[in-house]
Amino acid sequence: MKYEKIAFFRFFGRLNDFFRNSERIKTHRFTGFQTVKDRIEALGVPHVEVSLITLNGKPVGFDHMVEDGELFFVYPEFQNIEIPEDWLVTPRYIGEPRFVLDIHLGKLARLLRMLGFEAVFGEESDEKLCWMAVKKKAILLSRDTGLLKRKELVFGYYVRNTDPKEQLVEVVERYDLKKWMKPFTRCIECGVELEEVPKEAVKNRVPPKVYGFFNEFARCPVCGRIYWKGSHYDHMVEFIKSNINKG
Numbered sequence: 001m002k003y004e005k006i007a008f009f010r011f012f013g014r015l016n017d018f019f020r021n022s023e024r025i026k027t028h029r030f031t032g033f034q035t036v037k038d039r040i041e042a043l044g045v046p047h048v049e050v051s052l053i054t055l056n057g058k059p060v061g062f063d064h065m066v067e068d069g070e071l072f073f074v075y076p077e078f079q080n081i082e083i084p085e086d087w088l089v090t091p092r093y094i095g096e097p098r099f100v101l102d103i104h105l106g107k108l109a110r111l112l113r114m115l116g117f118e119a120v121f122g123e124e125s126d127e128k129l130c131w132m133a134v135k136k137k138a139i140l141l142s143r144d145t146g147l148l149k150r151k152e153l154v155f156g157y158y159v160r161n162t163d164p165k166e167q168l169v170e171v172v173e174r175y176d177l178k179k180w181m182k183p184f185t186r187c188i189e190c191g192v193e194l195e196e197v198p199k200e201a202v203k204n205r206v207p208p209k210v211y212g213f214f215n216e217f218a219r220c221p222v223c224g225r226i227y228w229k230g231s232h233y234d235h236m237v238e239f240i241k242s243n244i245n246k247g
């Protein structure tokens, strides 16, 4: 029989969302030679959620080989704490966030586009989803922890909520999206940026009442859909005000 080893893990902040029990220190038994990344994922936490791992107060990398009796502290990314970049196991995301979403998050993709974010959606294959996220330096959003454990992934996030609007608020808070928001600048269907069109150009493309009442129109260069600031727009502005720009 192989010699069994024991390691201990303490998870911080939102990483505890992956556990049902609330014991502060998780005991983990394993055999053979294992990296700390593999052991964290064996406990159920995808590596993309982990920002910093420490052992005896010192940062270690994902490839650290776990020895019998070691105790690790495992942290998510904290927005307001500056940690030296070379301590991090997942680099900090720089610039305006871009997203790739798995096939179950279509409503969230549309809401992110509504706020002006690039949100690629529609791909079913796990392999292609990961490839697109890596190639575009985008964040893969999913509720499938298995998908988020794929080794090629750098940026990813497990969406906790199941309601699309709650998911939107969650992702806005996680990635501090408020400062990047440009609501109503993208096509909800295609995700591409809209272009302004003169009123006369849409005369026969929108209902006469709409044409009479509104003066500003935008068009999707891909699908041709015309956008104006009607009742749907008002509802969404209200939603943004009360849920995202609160306080």
Ligand SMILES: [Zn+2]
Residues within 6 Å of the ligand: 187, 188, 189, 190, 191, 192, 220, 221, 222, 223, 224, 225
């Ligand atoms: Zn479109």
